[in-house]
Amino acid sequence: xxxxxxxxxxxxxxxxxxxxxxxxxxxxxxxxxxxxxxxxxxxxxxxxxxxxxxxxxxxxxxxxxxxxxxxxxxxxxxxxxxxxxxxxxxxxxxxxxxxxxxxxxxxxxxxxxxxxx
Amino acid sequence: xxxxxxxxxxxxxxxxxxxxxxxxxxxxxxxxxxxxxxxxxxxxxxxxxxxxxxxxxxxxxxxxxxxxxxxxxxxxxxxxxxxxxxxxxxxxxxxxxxxxxxxxxxxxxxxxxx
Numbered sequence: 001x002x003x004x005x006x007x008x009x010x011x012x013x014x015x016x017x018x019x020x021x022x023x024x025x026x027x028x029x030x031x032x033x034x035x036x037x038x039x040x041x042x043x044x045x046x047x048x049x050x051x052x053x054x055x056x057x058x059x060x061x062x063x064x065x066x067x068x069x070x071x072x073x074x075x076x077x078x079x080x081x082x083x084x085x086x087x088x089x090x091x092x093x094x095x096x097x098x099x100x101x102x103x104x105x106x107x108x109x110x111x112x113x114x115x116x117x
Numbered sequence: 118x119x120x121x122x123x124x125x126x127x128x129x130x131x132x133x134x135x136x137x138x139x140x141x142x143x144x145x146x147x148x149x150x151x152x153x154x155x156x157x158x159x160x161x162x163x164x165x166x167x168x169x170x171x172x173x174x175x176x177x178x179x180x181x182x183x184x185x186x187x188x189x190x191x192x193x194x195x196x197x198x199x200x201x202x203x204x205x206x207x208x209x210x211x212x213x214x215x216x217x218x219x220x221x222x223x224x225x226x227x228x229x230x231x
Binding site: 031033035042043044045048049050056058059090092096097102103104105106107108109110111 | 148149151153159160161162163166206208210212216217218219220221222223224
């Protein structure tokens with residue numbers, strides 16, 4: 001089954017304790033992206049990757065890191081989480097167009113609800 | 118800065134009514150526009166994708182249109198049902214210098230009353 005998986009689905013942690021949220025897709029998609037969703041602020045893009053070893057900042061990259069060492073995986077790293085990073089996080093993937101755009105529909109993972117105390 | 122606006126923020130209609138949701142975007146250099154559905158506490162389900170070269174897409178009772186020149190897209194839902202109650206989001210992706218960037222609207226929360 002074609003899907004985007006995220007782990008963990010729920011996480012409660014404390015300020016400053018490094019954590020990684022994993023994202024994996026089995027559709028051979030070049031494009032992957034991370035979003036956070038907050039009440040009143042909607043979905044905002046954190047980082048995206050057009051292909052292996054290529055990553056770029058979205059609208060809210062501060063406090064986050066990503067890496068794209070393999071095509072199927074795109075982990076989101078919070079080196080020193082803070083309470084303002086409490087949010088619902090989504091990973092998405094898609095095919096990338098030859099001109100560099102997101103060619104096709106984005107498939108979303110189920111989300112990771114993160115609470116930072 | 119690219120902006121995507123969805124109006125209205127909330128909409129309540131009786132079952133069976135046809136309705137239109139609106140999505141406006143400021144940057145016309147879009148690659149495509151996608152409509153999603155999100156149920157409370159759940160993830161996003163893709164409904165329709167319109168490429169920048171297309172005018173509309175249809176899937177069942179849903180029809181999405183795109184007018185790049187005016188920066189607008191509409192999602193038409195025919196014969197609404199209580200099961201259509203959800204938040205509907207539109208998202209725009211871009212090309213050129215912003216290739217890979219994706220901007221979402223804040224969504225329209227639809228309630229269909231039996």
